[in-house]
Amino acid sequence: MVEIKTIQKRTVKADDVYLCDESKMPGGKAEEVFFPKNIEELSSLAAHFYSLKKPYTVFGRGTGITGASVPLEGAVISLEKMNKINDLAHCKQTGKPFLKAESGVTLTEIKTSLERFFYPVDPTEMSASIGGTVVTNASGACSFKYGATRKWIKSLKIVLPDGSVERIERGKYFADNEGIIHFSGKKIKVPQYKMPECKNAAGLYSCPGMDLIDLFIGSEGILGIVGEVEIWLEKKFPAVSFIAFFEDEQKAVDFVGILRNSDPKPEFIEYVDRLGLKMLKEKSAQDPASLNIPPLPENSEGGIFFDTAYNEGNIIEVLEKTNEIMSQATGFTGSFCAWENIEKERIKFFRHALPETVNSFISEIKREYPDIHKLGTDIAVPHENFNEMNLFSKNTIGRSGLKFVSFGHIGDSHIHFNIIPQNYDELEEGKKIYGILAAKAVELGGTVSAEHGIGKLKRKYLEIMYGSKGIEEMRKVKKCLDPEFLLNRGNMFEPGERS
Amino acid sequence: MKVAVLVKQVPRTDKIKIDKESGTLIRKGVESILNPYCEYGLDLAVSLKKKYGIIEEITAFTMGPPGAELVLRRSIALGADKGVLLSDKAFSGADCWATAYTLSCGLKTMGNPKLIICGKQAIDGDTAQVPGEISEISGMPVLPYVLDILELTEEKIVVVSEFENGTVTLETSLPAVVTVGSGSNIRRIPSVNDVLKAYESEIVVLDKTKAGCNDTDIGLKGSPTRVVKIEPAFSKGDCEMFDDGNFNEGFEKIKVFLMENNDEEN
């Protein structure tokens, strides 16, 4: 144990960076922020707070958008000083490469530390901490091919709320027939609800005979603090970037059905709708250099972005196959294709320009209505229900007359509808619609949050998904490991609910 | 008529890192691209082909190591009909003159193109000497810094050229060399079909024999100039730094000589 007074700390100021995340959620409050340098200091802090019954919130890099790292009371533990990366290693049994890193290391730091390999989880926000991505089971575009974070975690070193430290390697602790996991002298009863059959970041993970490590991944930090992570890596390879344009949105969506099953499987498949393309075209017309993209093929009202990997020697094959499925697709209007990095960067920049543009619209509206924010859905549904969900969302928002665009990870049947309210009445209207869409997603076997998580901002949608029984089961797990609900209070459950 | 576009493979200068001690380029991880000025030249050739029916074929030429075929593929993706790579170990170490000579030999093999379009300079060496030398070696006039081509027939060409002080409209008989100094900031992006075509095209490779070069005029041997030393261009100066905290101090410093300068004038 380390003496608490030797651990770096400071008083939290008004407007402190540790009181807010990228959601810009208001109401953050805390007394002090601690900066542990290693797991030992981290576990000492946890034990200290446990003995004092003092609530605290863990802060990675503040890139979340659900308020999960926004403290409501007590202390903050920032992981930014836990930033050591070990050298690349290889698994003794399989020879697979992996990397060990402390949880405060950012994805950019991981990326730049690697030469021949890469970590396939790319949630776009590369300044996120690796610990943060583990507890939200982060995904992004490439989960289409590689799956979300869960699949890439070899082991976790966890500081439990009582301060004890446990290393959990995948394949060590499983739930028995009663759904009980024996771990660290405790019996954890895993929830019995069924998870949606699509990408998901809402609620504690559960399945029959589940691995304990999966309970911690995507737990939004309520069960323990991730101190150290071992992640699997993949070998780097070149890829070609494509954009296929279509005369209407539905034809673009239909093309995804073909593309999803094509061989080789694309790295990701992303979508931009008619209104999104319109917004980008307008921006480009106003200031061509801002997007650095030539005029799109004529009559294009929907676009599909995808990257396909190739080996030395088979680039022609990849191009031929892609050319074939594109030219056979109905309503195809034209394509962009890039194979050099400098050109691929342009396409990537264009793809990321839409969310940025939406944000700049919101900032503009904020000048008149300071409390306006965008309403971005994070809904995913099983593939067979995507069409229904997409049409329902478009029609529901469309009928209301609210301004919106939709774009995102269509490969995972996961697109973000971004509603841009122009005033407070529209904001209220948008919130209502948000609830209607969430309910529809659950009805279609999907999730209210596929990648952002629940945090403090989306708690009410968790109950729509799992019902009060499901919430109760989750709360029991929490109580088993953190009886006083000290750790990350307010995430998933209302701060007052303890029993 | 046949049109030749000369292209060059260059390192991405926006990503260049220089070893501050030795002044040499850190090549690791530096990507090669088509020189932007050459791309403007290619854009011009492609738009001419669209506008005037008399252009049968656009051939992209480059001199470089085997890997330089990638810029030819990019050129084809952007509208060239074929690519010719002048590649031979004996070409290495060429300065502007030997490069211009070698390219001129290559151009001869395609049966005298009527129009040779070049970028005004390459962003790595920034020498801008090759087009002028080619025009002399090939015995053609040169029209530099072309913004636009107003007229093109089998016999003559009329262009608008931009110099630092203004534009001039120039006319000359063909064959001629044209250099291009500007173009659209927003570069084109080829379609899948274009890229596929680029990868399926066969690149013609010419060594010194096939290009018909004199041994004494190529590579280092044929080059009148030698680089004898490379040094980093900038060394960390002694910059006095100020920020929000001690702004006033810094302000006092610059106030003095801003005022001095101002007062001298009045």
Added chain:
Amino acid sequence: MSEMNRGIVAVCETDGNEKLKNVSFEIISEGKRLADITGEKVTAVVMAEKKPELSDIYACGADEIVFVRKVSSLLYDIESESWLASKVIEKIKPSVVLFGATDYGRILAPKVAAICRCGITADCTSFEINENKKLVQIRPALGGNILAHIISPHTMPQMASVRPSVLKKMKTEKEVTGHFVEVSFDIPENRKKVKELKRESFEANDDDKIENGRIIVAAGSGVTSRETLQLMNNFAKLIGGVSGCSRKLVESGWMPHSKQVGQSGKTVSPDIYIAIGISGASQHLAGMKTSGKIIAVNNDADADIFSVADIGFVMDGNLWLKEMMKFLENRQNNG
């Protein structure tokens, strides 16, 4: 032939009004500096319709002026002047030939070099004479990141073009004079293939040209609003300077190309250069690093611009400008 070559030739360039451009005086001055080391003489070659003002040329250090009288309607008479220059060089057999690296000089020089079958180094920023009495031609390359030292070991003359505004123009105060020769040549038909149909000059107001500014205030990509840009223009005016910019602002259409400083724009060397929100890409630094005093304002303490600056402010450009304006306006109000 190399042992026979003696003398330094500066090939001058006139503007549309038969006046020598500044860069011509700069290369004559540099020629003089080199000639003083090697003990050679300096010849200024002027190809024009009218005889230029001779005293200015002698005052920069020319020992001799060769005036090639020509008849031509072309402002940029590349084909015939490259041939004429080669004829003069053939006669004089100099060891060194310098050109100004203007747009015109950068196309003229390689043609002359190709006719003379000698080496040419473009865009030099300085010269040295080495132990073998060879001219070491120093020029930036790789986007201005490095300086390459280049020689022509076996061929004569040694040719180079020189970046305008980098080398200083010298001027002797006392009345000097020198040798004057007028020559003319019959230009062959194959050198008369280019015709000029039209000429449009876009001479900016001289006071507003960045190459003439003694104080330049330049904006870079850190200037993200038009309001800040306007503020900067006002500031520049108030301190008697002119405004310039980096490539980014030209690309975004906020500033004209004529205001761009850097490798693909103008090289400037004012007494004071104030860089607002300029990160300092090597291409930009190459165009301004010889300025007298460099003041840099940038949010990012690691920005490369600080590596050439004398005084740096790590702060927002807009804020800095507001502070400066406050002071300047107060000063004006107080007298």
